[in-house]
Amino acid sequence: MRALFNFLVKHNDWFLFMLLEVISLVLLVRFNNYQGATFFTSAGSVAGNVYNIFLDAGRYFHLKTENDGLLSQNLALTREVSELKEQLAEYRNNQLLQTDSLVNSIKSEYTYQTANVISNSLNKVNNYITLNKGSNDGVRSEMGVFNSEGVVGVVYLTSKNRALVIPLLNSKSSISCRVKGSDSFCSLSWDGGDPRYSNLIDLPRYAQFEQGDTVVTSGFSSIFPGDLPVGTVERIDDSADGMFYTVRVKLFVDFSKLTSVFIVGSENYEEQSYLEQSKN
Template structure:
């Protein structure tokens, strides 16, 4: 204790200077918008850099698992190619016309939360690479989330594990659809609600994105039906869906932009406005 007191007395001028310097910096940042914005930008850049370095270390130790995933994905793609007659004969893939409506970018997850009620991810790409809000985020296993905000070099994503981020989903090979939501309980499951009782479904059926979505292409995998309930208030199905994705272990993702999103919004809004006259 005496040594601590002696240290404080001996360095009192230095400590007082550092204290006054810190107070002056805080007051300057709080009272000047320019300094405050520069501080926030610097903090965001530092956070993004830190997340990148941490992610690089984690990725280094996970190279074997990542290589195995890539090998599995290549095998799946080869199987698809080998079973397409036009691909075998011509050596070219015929791209469906619908794909011309979407652009696809690649990014890497450098931060990921999954244990909160409202979870977000951070990507190592931003507006400089063409990423902006309301773009779909997927990977080879299915839906991940929706881009929320961007800076020049980073983007945040609203995770599918978010209690206030509904998206359109449907039963695969069926026109019955509902809303994908999350009850905030289990990171391995989401819920498909508002499905009419006329729908034919069973445990194990696949759930995919629906055609009503402005953001996601149709038929992107989400998960499989695990349990089926009836909502007594709405008399509709509530379906517990086991996610295909392991949302606690995300690496590379694809960011998809629907180039006709705005056009679809305008025409549907015009129709709805006309019906209310």
């Protein structure tokens, strides 16, 4: 007993070393597998608040580019609104559709809100984005995030006032997509490296598409509405077993210049995820 005690005292640094390493690995594994505590992330109160202070100071430097972006987006939206108004007027005249019920059905399915990016990374295998909206603002995990250019990612964890997003640039990210003009869908996943590109994995060989086609969300998951732009087809390869295509996609979103985003949530999310889980 005494010998054991002496042994423990003599090598206490080894035990401390092992203890600290075990704590680290537990934190690492828990974060990868378990949606729970946000304290040890940038959505937690400590890191989130520090980032917010420095973001407020730094945001002024980007005002000009951001303004230019908003202006051009405004222009495009104004044009789109006027076009849609014309079309609506046409339909009203023709009485082809019960337009009011159509508009209501679009409105009721998804809710939208804006948020600002308070931290972001590009160079890791698993990158994350932190937003300044959290569960107090009605944000929950599995909500979609996009900006005026295209899809950004999916909400992973939320604290009261922050949300941690898994962007397309994360090996855990998997978003249901299709090539515009074809019906076959598959998932978009990232394998590290260049933050301007991602890959469509296992696209069936009978899908008809070519280089330069647009990749959009499929709308089959309850996270994103359909037809949100994601990127363009850059290169088409065979998969390792030759049964599918692997498509290199050039992403629309420039992740290095992300400042403000939209969060979209489906009203029917709980219903759909309940159904999808109960089938297993």
